[in-house]
Amino acid sequence: MALSSPRGTLLGPKGWTGVLAAALVIGVLIPLLNLAVAPDSAFHLSEYYVSLTGKILCYAICALAMDLIWGYTGILSLGHGVFFALGGYGMGMYLMRQIGREGSYKSDLPDFMVFLDWKDLPWHWAWSDSFVLQMLLVIAVPGLLAFVFGFFAFRSRIKGVYFSIITQALTFAAMLLFFRNETGFGGNNGFTDFKRILDMPLNTPGMRVFLCVLSGAVLIAFFLMARMIVNSKYGRVLQAIRDAETRVMFTGYNPVAYKLSIWTLSAVMCAVAGALYVPQVGIINPGEMSPAASIEMAIWAAVGGRATLIGPIVGAFFVNGAKSWFTVAFPEYWLFFLGALFIAVTLFLPHGIVGLLRKKGERS
């Protein structure tokens, strides 16, 4: 019998078709329907839907990051919102500087600093005038935070629900810190009123479509990268850590290095999503660091189907699509619905939506 490694290829023919279809929808269909079709036509895609899609694409990146750390490695983070928000704040600082003198106070400094009677930029804003340096911070700051936090947590062998609680505390502490005016991030109002990015106006249909397409491209790139990771031996070690960590240790692997690397990568993915998100929604405030925001990310992954990669992306679209409809139709009941959905998925669909579809596919 000839043995071979069972997961050799990156994607099957079906998988590549799916990726291509997604790329076409995001890269061609959405721009065409929004920009080329006349606004009074039935096929016109309104700006609301373009920015909604862009927003959900960013959420989907977070869900994908959750899948790597929770679905594959078995580490439930309830604090990924902090990395998303830090990425968002990094981008927000740059966008604030791009406003220039067009703020309400007509000052060189961002409005909130004038309001606080600050005379100079604080030290941590030193790079905020440079797009390149600031984007470096978008990756480096959340990455470093994740690395240091993960190093101590994993080295101390903090696991399971204890780890989840600590991550929840981390994002909550960060939120309280960012609420303070002294921190230099605009307090509870955060940053808003953005005007330009790279000296180009933000509030144009073209820019909106571009950011949406960019988010989609990043999502697809991250998806392929994640696929490569879980197909490698490294990815199988991650799953082994999830199933039986002691066995992994007694086989000679040091789980700390594996957990720390995927944890940091997952945090950086969230940060990139946050940086893409902020110019599209036009605001970032400490609310993004609220515990509930991080828990929602876990729900997207669970609803779509853990350890499937595609599942959490589907879950992000499903839950957020439902949210945007629900909060308009029945604003009071959204949280009840979200809770019920989570319970229903946990009880009846342990493998999420994708698990259900796969089961159906096997039967027919």
Add this chain to the structure above:
Amino acid sequence: MTPDLMQAGAEALERHKAKPESRPRFVSQEPYFGQGVALYVQDITVSFDGFKALNALNLTIDVGELRCIIGPNGAGKTTMMDCITGKTRPDSGKVFFGSNIDLLRLSEPQIAQAGVGRKFQKPTVYEHLSVFENLELALRADRRVRASLFSRLSGAQLDRIGEVLVTIHLKDEAQRTAGLLSHGQKQWLEIGMLLMQDPKLLLLDEPVAGMTDEETERTAELFLTLEGKHSLVVVEHDMKFVDELTQGRKKVTVLHEGSVLAEGLLSDVQNNEKVVEVYLGR
């Protein structure tokens, strides 16, 4: 300098340069077995909240030896294995692997890389991976993150996996998810994973628990073929299995209250008054 000296010098340099390549880079130190001792446990004591799980335990395992360890529940058998594999640090005492590796200074993964394999009491396999993948992960190779990211199986490695699949009678189940195997098959898979690591010392905690009689017999046969090539320490309650393994001529160690109560042939040990007392109660 004479030409032959220069020649010798150049050759020595070549050998020196070639050496790190031939040695596996992930093992920092090879155990030295020149003195015929594979495992040397001296006077180890472990206490949990005042309770002495191990009390000045001494044990020596020779290279290639198969040693069975028996003892009533709570005698400290599993704690002893924990000390050897780095899971528990003893309060005092020494544990050496070969005559040069101090196991008390190494972490669990380092001990495993040095060549100590351990099987748990409860079969511990990666439930969501296939049998093949379970073995692949155990395969002796560079354990670092970057190496795993880009690792590809070579032909020789595939052959080795195939060989072990035959040894553990799971060849037809290679692509099956490990979680779907029977209890006995999982035990076998875990033993197979140990074999993939190619350890010099195997610690087996109740390896036949939950196996059928036929599976138990096959396991005994397998262990007997490993004897000599590897050193084995088998903790077991099943006296019939111990009898089969020792073949009436090998030493058995009886643990009781954290220290060695008796050591000798199974038949002698079974007639030892102290042992009978411990097992049957006064």
